[in-house]
Amino acid sequence: MRVVSNSSPLIALEQIQQLDLLQSLFTEILIPDQVAAETVASVQPRSWIRQQSLSLPLLPATQRPTLGPGEREAICLAVEVQAEAILLDDDPARKLAIQLGLPVIGTAGVLILAKERELIVAVRPCLDALIENRFFLARTVYELILKRVGEM
Numbered sequence: 764m765r766v767v768s769n770s771s772p773l774i775a776l777e778q779i780q781q782l783d784l785l786q787s788l789f790t791e792i793l794i795p796d797q798v799a800a801e802t803v804a805s806v807q808p809r810s811w812i813r814q815q816s817l818s819l820p821l822l823p824a825t826q827r828p829t830l831g832p833g834e835r836e837a838i839c840l841a842v843e844v845q846a847e848a849i850l851l852d853d854d855p856a857r858k859l860a861i862q863l864g865l866p867v868i869g870t871a872g873v874l875i876l877a878k879e880r881e882l883i884v885a886v887r888p889c890l891d892a893l894i895e896n897r898f899f900l901a902r903t904v905y906e907l908i909l910k911r912v913g914e915m
Contacts, residue, residue: 767841768850779892795836829855
């Protein structure tokens with residue numbers, strides 16, 4: 764499965780020592796140049812995370828002040844390579860990606876998939892670790908996730 768990632772899921776999963784879940788869930792993670800630059804200080808290189816430059820100009824739809832440079836490039840790369848999914852956390856980027864027909868998975872979604880595939884035993888400790896590392900997760904979303912995975 765070809766997946767494009769923005770910075771935040773990579774950084775968040777690295778902070779809680781769960782980045783390698785991505786390799787177990789997806790064949791390859793592609794990141795655009797801007798995401799590589801944003802993650803260089805906080806994400807250890809992995810052979811299955813491959814940097815790929817955009818070959819087309821940024822899509823006009825991504826020229827919004829609510830999107831960061833990494834989000835812009837990640838969305839454009841996902842469209843360009845016809846990715847099966849894009850890893851995004853911020854709501855404005857997620858909404859645009861969905862409008863462009865891209866399946867979106869957030870950091871919490873990665874953890875849900877990992878539990879469903881029995882790669883982790885529980886999601887709650889991972890969510891708690893994310894929150895301890897200043898990852899924003901609304902209390903209602905936290906509770907919905909735990910209900911979904913049977914940890915409530």
